[in-house]
Amino acid sequence: MSSATYNELWKSAQTDLVEVLQIDTNLQNAKPQKDRKKAHNTVSELYVRILELKHELVEIDLSEYSYFDDILIKLNVTPQEAEIRVPRFFRRECLQEIVEKRKYIENTLKNIGALDEIVVPKKMTESEAIRLIQAHERARQGRLRFQFMKEIRQIKDKSMIKAEAEVKDESNEKAAVIKIQKVWRGYVTRCKIRKRRLEEMLLIGMLQPSQEMTESARQIEKVREERYEKQVKYQELYENLVVEARERTRKEKSAIIEENIRSEVRNWVNTYFQQTGKIPDLPSAESGGSRIIFSRQETESTISKSTAVSSKESKKSKRSKSKKDSDAEQSEEETEQGFKSVPSNFLSELVHANQEYQEVWNNKDEATNAAQLPYLDMIENEITKEVENEVRITVDQALRDDIEALQLALDRDKGLKSKRTKKTQKKIRRSGKKNKKRKEKDLTPDRTIESLFEELLIQGIIKLHSEIPLTSFQGEKSFINYNLREKKKDPLPTLGDIRQLIIEYCILPLGNNTLRELTPLIRSVLITGPRGSGKKMLVSAICTELGATLFDITPANIAGKYPGKSGLIMLIHLISKLSRLLQPSVIFMEGAEKPFVKKVSKIDKTDPKRLKKDLPKLVKSITNEDRVILIGISNSPWDGDQKLLYQTYDKVIYIPRPDYGSMSFIWKDLLYKHPGINRQFDTSVMAKICDGFTVGTVLASINEVMTTKRIVQLRTHPLTHGELINALSSKDPIFCEEEDTFLAWFSKTPISRKKQRVFELELQKLEEANEKQKKKGKRSS
Incomplete structure (x- = not known):
């Protein structure tokens, strides 16, 4: 897309932002809503655009999964369009850091011999690839030449014998030619009709398109990469221009700025002395220095103008106050119960961003800047303000000394002893609330981050996660759960709903410091579901999307490591310290119920209850400033103490067996990765047969059938349903008893x-x- 198109999208987004701000402001001023249905509709209309209201919807619907089909129909939006996407810049902005960290982990694991089982693909150069293709092509031509010469020799040997028997008949030749033409024309016509039929079926969405990257897709990807490269170049250009502008401004304007500030402050001191007979104190640097003097003067002038208007309004307000008091008594009953929206933490940021757009970019004509180069005048203005702030600090300090000397001289002239002393400037706390978080004692103050990182890596606490994008967790969103909710039923979520919840609870809050600080705090998430439902895959996907460091504290993984009470204290300290230093971080535990089991099996030698007391403490120590989250997975969450389990995990996500829509989508996605599969292969049959099986079972069955040899044979021997059914029949489904146990647990x-x-x-x-x-x-x- 061109820059003009992006500008139009930006304008459209700003228009939507203004609308959202207006709705949000009205929502804050509205009365509490008792009707849950009306409250759901109000918040849902905002939720399709704003992430923060997810937590309010949970309190309204009393469910982690939100459905708002009526709002989507009202706004003409599909569920796929309303799904929140993971911003690409989360990973792209720190891509170099992620690559370096992953390379360091791989090298360390190779040195200790722990990476033998992982095959790192070798990157081949273009010349090596050409030589390999040439070698295989020469071998192929050699085999064909040998077969050709062999056939010629056989023909020569038999030519003498067949010469007498072969009698050419012209009539037979004509009949053969006509027959060949007839067959060939029929074949060509059938191919054309089949191609047209496939194109039509693809157009109306009746067939799954091929997952092979087409030329247009390659071109789009190439344009995207070029745009990213251009962003990096323009960022470097902008930073260089900023450095040049700062040096030039300091050299050319700093003296002028200094003289202007001095004259302004001296004039202020002079006028103040003439009016009061006293020499004023210059405000401290923490409160703003000399700048605050002139900002006060501006505000006082505006206040004096508005006092006349406000005095008239105050009389009206006194009259209406008695009415408001009577109305307040009536509204107290309404506020006792009902939904009242919490003020958004992002509102001030959004208002500021919208104001900046309206003042700077809304009416800016960029027709002359087609290359989207930085604006030098804007850079100059920003740098001038920065230089002015720097100069003001030094000038203010010099003027404070001058004012003190002037006061001493004035006191001497009056014959008074100078009682004026420097006031100790109180340190102003930036945040209004005190930080109640108690600082933990550092048990490793003399060790570097690299040494601690390497220690946990060698011990297997920090692990190298698989690179899996979240889009690999395929599944359709629900299209019927909204109607079931309307009928007072409690339906199970689909895989698409699970993917959306992972984005909202695990990825977006940890992707950015601002989001983490302003969104509701989620310290821990418990993901449950039967075997093969994709729990480990989701953990790897979260780490991949965030570029996070993975800490594995599974009881079996930490067994025998850091033994004793002192060792456990050191382990918790190292995890707590490094997870903050290497954030974003994911602390992972498989078998999340094991630390809270009432009775440990005699066979289990991993000491699962080792973290029973320390795990809740570790979770409580996570604050909004830490991009850290604990993710536990479990196949049998009912085995542990439920009270302790829910004290440790803030959110619970249950992955049920896939429904028909998700299973059909998964079959198409997994099968059509192979180019030789016929696009008319009936995957709906396989989706019906797989009722009760998990995605992991389906994937294992496909991998069992689709070997390299079988993929090569697809052109001559098409894939049959029987092959997949035979592979699937050897796997165990999720039986009704296990599913009922999960549902009974989830209901509690x-x-x-x-x-x-x-x-x-x-x-x-x-x-x-x-x-x-x-x-x-x-x-x-």
Whole structure:
């Protein structure tokens, strides 16, 4: 896309932003809403654009999964368009750091011999690839030449014998030619019709398109890479221009700026002395220095103009105050119950960004700047302000000394002893609230980060995760759960809903410092589901999207490492310290219920209850300033103490078996990666057969069938359903007993229990209302 197109998209986005700000402001001023349905619709209309309202929707719906089909229909938006995407810049901005960290981990693991099982693909140069292709091509031509010469020799040997028997018949030749033409024309026509039919089916979405990268897709990817390279070059150009402008401004303007500040402050001191007879103190550097003097003067002038208007309005406000007090008494009953939206932490940031756009970019004509080069005048203005701030600090300090000397001289002239002393400047705390987080004692103050990192890497606590994008976790979003919710049913989520929840709870909050500080804090997430449902894959995808460091504290992984009480204290300290220094970080535990089991099996020698007391403490120490999260996965979460489990994990995500839509989508995605598969292969049959199987089982079955040899044979021997069914039949499905156990456990999670209590209260109120109506009916009769 061109720069003009991006500018139009930017304008459109700003228009939507203004609309969102208006709706959000109205929502803050609105009265509490008792009706959950109306509150859901109000928040949902914002939620399709704003992430922060996810947590409010959870409290309204009493479910981690939100469905708002009516709002999507109102806004003409599909569920796929409304799905929040992971911003590319999360990974791209720190790509070099991620690559270097991964390379360091790989080299360290290679040195200790722990990376033998991982085959690192060798990158081949263009000349090496050409030589390899030439060698194989020469071998192929040699085999063909040998076969050709062999056939010629056989023909020569038999030519003498067949010469007498061969009698050419012209009529037979004509018949053969006609027959060949007929067959060939039929074949060509069938190919054309088949191609047209496939194109039509692809156009209307009845067939899965090939996953092979087409020429247009390659061109799009190339343009995207070129744009990223251009961004890097322009960033370097901008930084160089800033450095040049700063040096030039300091050289040319710093003296003028210094003289202007001195004259302004001296004039202010002079006028103040003439009015009061006293020499004023210059404000401290922490409070803003001499700048605050002139900003006060500007505000005082504006205040004096507005006092006349405000005095008139104050009289009206006194009259209306009595009415408001009476209304407030009535509204107290309304505020006792009902939904009231929490003020957004992002509102001030969004308002500031929108104001900056309106003042700087809205009416800026960029027709003359097609190359999108930096604006020198804007750079000059920003640098001038920075240089002015730097000069002001030094000038203010010199003027404070001058004012003190002037005061001493004035006191001597009056014959007074100087009682004026330097006031100790109080340190102003930037944040309004005190930081209640107690600093932990550093047990390794004399060690470098590299040595600690290498130690945990050698011990296997820090691990090299698989590079898996979140888009690999395929699955359709729900298209019926909204209607089921309307009928007071509690449907299970689909795989697409799970993917969206992982983005909202695990990836977006940790992707950026600002988002982490302003969004509701999620310290830990528990992901549960049967075997093969994709729990480990999601953990790897989270680490991949964030470029995070993975700390594995699975009981089996830390068994025998850092033994004893002192060793455990050191282990927790190292994880807590390095997870903050190497953030974003993911602390991972497989078998999340094991630290909280009531009775440990005699066979288990991993000491799973070792982290029972320290794990909740580790989670509580995570604050909004830390881009750290604990993710636990479990196949049997009911085995542990539920109270301790929910004290440790803030959110619970259950991955059920895939529904038909997700399973059909997964079959197409996994099978059509192979170019030899017929696009008319009936995957819906396989999706129906796989009812009860997980995605991992399907993937294992496909990998078992689609070997390298079988992929080569696809052109001559097309894939059949029987091959896949045979591979699938050797795998175990998720039986009903296990699924019922999961559902029974999930119904007792905190959010499910809260929803059940609310449902029971609503039923009780309905019964009371019906009884009252019956009594009224009897009295009237």
